[in-house]
Amino acid sequence: MNATSDCPYGQCDGTGIIHLVEKKTGILYDAFCQCHKDAMQKNRLKFADIPTEFTGLTVNSFEVNCYENESNTQLARKAKQMTANYIRSFEEFERDGKGIYFYSKTRGSGKTRLAVSLGNVLLNTIGRQVKFITSIDLLQEIKNTYNKDTEYTESQVIESVTDVDVLIIDDIGVENKTPWVNEILFGIFDNRMKHSKITIFTSNCEIENLEHDERLKSRIFKMCIPIKMPEEDVRKAIARKENEELQIRLMEGK
Ligand SMILES: Nc1ncnc2c1ncn2[C@@H]1O[C@H](COP(=O)(O)OP(=O)(O)OP(=O)(O)O)[C@@H](O)[C@H]1O
Numbered sequence: 001m002n003a004t005s006d007c008p009y010g011q012c013d014g015t016g017i018i019h020l021v022e023k024k025t026g027i028l029y030d031a032f033c034q035c036h037k038d039a040m041q042k043n044r045l046k047f048a049d050i051p052t053e054f055t056g057l058t059v060n061s062f063e064v065n066c067y068e069n070e071s072n073t074q075l076a077r078k079a080k081q082m083t084a085n086y087i088r089s090f091e092e093f094e095r096d097g098k099g100i101y102f103y104s105k106t107r108g109s110g111k112t113r114l115a116v117s118l119g120n121v122l123l124n125t126i127g128r129q130v131k132f133i134t135s136i137d138l139l140q141e142i143k144n145t146y147n148k149d150t151e152y153t154e155s156q157v158i159e160s161v162t163d164v165d166v167l168i169i170d171d172i173g174v175e176n177k178t179p180w181v182n183e184i185l186f187g188i189f190d191n192r193m194k195h196s197k198i199t200i201f202t203s204n205c206e207i208e209n210l211e212h213d214e215r216l217k218s219r220i221f222k223m224c225i226p227i228k229m230p231e232e233d234v235r236k237a238i239a240r241k242e243n244e245e246l247q248i249r250l251m252e253g254k
Pocket residue numbers: 053061062063064066076106107108109110111112113114171202204234235238
């Protein structure tokens with residue numbers, strides 16, 4: 001083995017493979033170097049496309065005391081606990097192809113925050129391939145492939161979201177419900193359901209109240225455990241607090 005400066009660990013010759021000898025038998029064998037594992041994780045992270053605001057956040061750091069109303073604190077605590085328990089038994093849920101559907105009518109209540117935190121754990125700790133995308137962006141990306149001269153074809157984009165281990169669809173229900181939209185989403189979810197792939201949704205709407213085709217909704221029902229989120233806008237409360245602190249800073253001229 002020629003360890004060179006191409007490997008940050010000085011373990012391999014830059015190929016990501018180290019050649020080892022088994023002590024007892026003297027048999028030669030190959031193993032992946034840590035630099036190869038790092039590169040794989042970096043690719044997975046890039047592919048996941050988690051919004052920068054949420055990268056690295058965990059379920060543990062999801063606050064339950066930032067809601068003013070006690071019933072919302074209870075809902076947040078329950079949602080957090082259920083998500084932590086889901087992670088604990090993830091392999092079982094994965095076998096059954098059961099994801100989670102986080103929903104509440106109120107904007108800024110923590111749906112995306114908790115869904116992405118779950119995705120981060122599945123990506124960084126459990127080592128699954130994860131992809132985050134809003135339903136609007138997904139449909140737009142597919143539409144873009146209909147123009148000439150695009151990098152990817154329609155089937156490549158669809159395949160990338162159909163095949164990924166864990167797909168997070170943010171804000172399902174806000175897109176137009178045209179026959180084309182129903183057809184595209186049905187194709188993706190039906191395929192994911194057949195292969196027991198995990199899909200995590202966030203939505204402003206209960207599954208029953210989604211305005212999609214019944215055959216699409218029944219697949220979402222089958223693929224997800226619904227978790228109710230608080231009905232309180234913490235985004236506004238957080239922004240108000242930030243602005244108050246900034247106002248004080250401006251007044252004090254610091
Ligand atoms: N429980 C929480 N603990 C810490 N931060 C939170 C919590 N809930 C929400 N936030 C923060 O508040 C902001 C809004 O949360 P988030 O984007 O998850 O809301 P949402 O329910 O997905 O809203 P929308 O319906 O508009 O998509 C984010 O910056 C998020 O990090």
